[in-house]
Amino acid sequence: MYTANEPLELALLYHLNSPVPKSYVKRVAATEMRYMPEAPFLELPKAPHDNSLSQILARRSSVRSFANTTMPLIQLAQLLDAGCGLNGLRQMDGYTYEARNSPSAGGLYPLEVFVATQAVENLANGLYHYEPRGHGLHRVNDAVPNDFVKPLLQQDYIVNANALFMFTSVFMRSLCKYGARGYRFALLEAGHQAENICLMAVQLDLASLCIGGFYDMSLNTMLGIDGKRHAALYCVAVGTERK
Numbered sequence: 001m002y003t004a005n006e007p008l009e010l011a012l013l014y015h016l017n018s019p020v021p022k023s024y025v026k027r028v029a030a031t032e033m034r035y036m037p038e039a040p041f042l043e044l045p046k047a048p049h050d051n052s053l054s055q056i057l058a059r060r061s062s063v064r065s066f067a068n069t070t071m072p073l074i075q076l077a078q079l080l081d082a083g084c085g086l087n088g089l090r091q092m093d094g095y096t097y098e099a100r101n102s103p104s105a106g107g108l109y110p111l112e113v114f115v116a117t118q119a120v121e122n123l124a125n126g127l128y129h130y131e132p133r134g135h136g137l138h139r140v141n142d143a144v145p146n147d148f149v150k151p152l153l154q155q156d157y158i159v160n161a162n163a164l165f166m167f168t169s170v171f172m173r174s175l176c177k178y179g180a181r182g183y184r185f186a187l188l189e190a191g192h193q194a195e196n197i198c199l200m201a202v203q204l205d206l207a208s209l210c211i212g213g214f215y216d217m218s219l220n221t222m223l224g225i226d227g228k229r230h231a232a233l234y235c236v237a238v239g240t241e242r243k
Contacts, residue, residue, distance in 0.1 A: 007175045011183035012228055020153065020213055056202045063207035064157040066239035070119045071162035075204050079163065079238060080130050082200035083193040084113055100132065102192040105185035110173035111193060112230075114223050116164040118144040127223070143222055145237065151218035152211055152235065161209075161237035165197055166223065170230045190234040197236050207241035210234070 088099040097107035128137040145164040167190040174182030220227035
């Protein structure tokens with residue numbers, strides 16, 4: 001059991017003590033957990049869906065079978081850009097902030113994105129680190145999505161995915177300003193970036209699957225990070241849906 005005294009240690013106290021559970025309790029249906037069921041209910045106007053974003057949202061779903069197809073490199077570039085790409089600079093209080101396609105508390109952007117690829121045109125199969133500044137890739141090693149099945153709890157849904165995006169956090173980027181609450185922000189930001197990638201996947205007629213279950217130590221080791229000050233938080237697999 002870990003103990004904590006400082007913000008980083010407090011964040012790690014939760015992070016390191018929240019591994020994959022060894023067993024599960026009985027599922028509780030959402031209908032049994034309704035909030036304020038006796039309160040007065042006001043029915044809202046029907047939301048119009050005759051717009052492109054609503055149509056993209058309606059098409060997004062989790063896919064658990066990918067086809068063995070090739071992804072154009074431009075699509076990988078669009079997915080990465082949607083997740084955390086730069087779209088300009090912002091001036092505030094005499095400081096210059098990076099503007100990206102996903103929000104970040106204090107503009108600190110604690111997240112890094114790794115992507116394992118296979119069958120992407122004009123790109124050697126392997127694991128890469130995405131660099132938003134310059135919009136490019138650093139090659140890390142030869143690991144492809146299939147190599148991550150075991151650390152992802154044997155979830156072999158990703159076998160034919162063209163890209164497995166893995167979001168990691170350098171915690172002190174947020175904790176230096178927000179203390180232990182910066183850990184919450186890192187988790188929220190992983191969700192922001194993952195959803196951006198999922199919606200861009202729909203736009204590109206691709207399919208996606210978000211994955212939060214994995215063996216932390218195994219995944220961090222494969223990414224070459226320490227798992228404490230810099231650790232994996234979330235994953236998204238993208239490819240063509242097998243019909």
